[in-house]
Amino acid sequence: MIHSMTGYAVQTRDLGRVALHLELRSVNSRYLDLAFRINDDLRQAEPMLREAITAKLSRGKVECRFNLQAKDNAARDISINGMLLGQLKAAQAAIQAELPQAAPLSVVEVLRWPGVLADDSVTFEAMQPEIAATISIALEELVATRLREGAKLAEMIRGRIAHMRQLVATVQPRVPALVAEYQEKLATRLRDAAATLDDDRIRLEVGLFAQRVDVAEELSRLSTHLDEVERILKVGGSAGKRLDFLMQELNREANTLGSKAMAADMTAIAVELKLAIEQMREQVQNIE
Numbered sequence: 001m002i003h004s005m006t007g008y009a010v011q012t013r014d015l016g017r018v019a020l021h022l023e024l025r026s027v028n029s030r031y032l033d034l035a036f037r038i039n040d041d042l043r044q045a046e047p048m049l050r051e052a053i054t055a056k057l058s059r060g061k062v063e064c065r066f067n068l069q070a071k072d073n074a075a076r077d078i079s080i081n082g083m084l085l086g087q088l089k090a091a092q093a094a095i096q097a098e099l100p101q102a103a104p105l106s107v108v109e110v111l112r113w114p115g116v117l118a119d120d121s122v123t124f125e126a127m128q129p130e131i132a133a134t135i136s137i138a139l140e141e142l143v144a145t146r147l148r149e150g151a152k153l154a155e156m157i158r159g160r161i162a163h164m165r166q167l168v169a170t171v172q173p174r175v176p177a178l179v180a181e182y183q184e185k186l187a188t189r190l191r192d193a194a195a196t197l198d199d200d201r202i203r204l205e206v207g208l209f210a211q212r213v214d215v216a217e218e219l220s221r222l223s224t225h226l227d228e229v230e231r232i233l234k235v236g237g238s239a240g241k242r243l244d245f246l247m248q249e250l251n252r253e254a255n256t257l258g259s260k261a262m263a264a265d266m267t268a269i270a271v272e273l274k275l276a277i278e279q280m281r282e283q284v285q286n287i288e
Contacts, residue, residue, distance in 0.1 A: 001236040003288040005029065005060035009141035013134045013239055014068075019069045020134050024142045028094070028286045029061035044124050044132050046073055052135050058238045059288045075250060081273035126287070136181035136190050144287065153283045155234045157243075160276045161226050167269050167276075168219055171257075215266075218257045225250050229280075240287035247281040 005028040013020040020042075034053060086112060096102050110116060169217055185190055220228050232239045254277055258270030 001147055002154040002233055002239060003143070003151035003236075004153055004286050005146065005147045005240070005288050006278055007060075007142045007146035009145060011138040011140045011141070012131055015127065015130060017070070017252060018122065019064075020127070020130060021067055021069050022138045023065040024062060024138055026057070026062045026142065026146065029059060032057055032059055033061040035061070035063045037063070037067075038066045041068050041124065042066050042127075042131070045135075049131065051137055052139055055246050056139050057288070059240060060146075081116050084113070085110070088113060088116075090097075093122040116254065129209055141287050145274050150287065151247040155285055156283055157229065157233060157280050161229060161279045162275050164222070164273055167272055168222055170267055171215070171266060172219055174263075175219075206285065215260050217258070218253045222253045222257070238288055240284060243287060244281070247277060247284055250277045 004018065005026055007024075007026045009024045011020075011022045032054065034050060036049070038046055038049075045066060048181070049066065053062055086103065092105055096104070167265040225246055227241060229250075230240055232246075254270055257273070260266060261267040261270055
């Protein structure tokens, strides 16, 4: 299957007091370009995230936003560090024995003392399984969106290919008649040139004829390149760079066909071919 480089995925995982939030955005790029915006509490997850992305994707600029979102309405358990509280009590008693005028500690001062209230935050180690699951699901979602977008791009390209085949089929039957018409014009010119014994003009007219009548090769190569584009679309995988090269080759043949056009309708068909190729090229830029 063909994959686009454009995709989006978001995953939020409830961890009680906090929630893991991972957002992935991808757009087209020549290579795999990763950008991370990660909460400090989750910074250790970057290698895991990088490894997972590089295993799934080969091209595209991917922006990763990973953070912990606090839940204001989540209930928190207040736990007192009894051992530290006892140490503060003993220290206060010892100080007041030496300094009777010293004011006792207030409740607020005790609660603000570092370590008195036990930390109920989730450690990175405890979150690791949830982090791995969040990354996996978000990446599956991102790949799925890129796959759906890729299917649309492939369908559009196939439509342009069908249109180009119709144009080529229109040109091919016209070639013998156009060649005969041009031969007649050339014969008239050669008779005029022979009457005046203008050897240079004779050579010029013969050279122009040889250049203009041979469009069968261009039409054949156009058909061959279109066959290859369809084959690559069918095979799928990382096809963007190969398709981009084929767009260049198709454009080259369309340009040559236009330069050899012997009639206005052939020129118009060459222009139509170039337009279809340009439309395909724009879409190919988004294919992985």
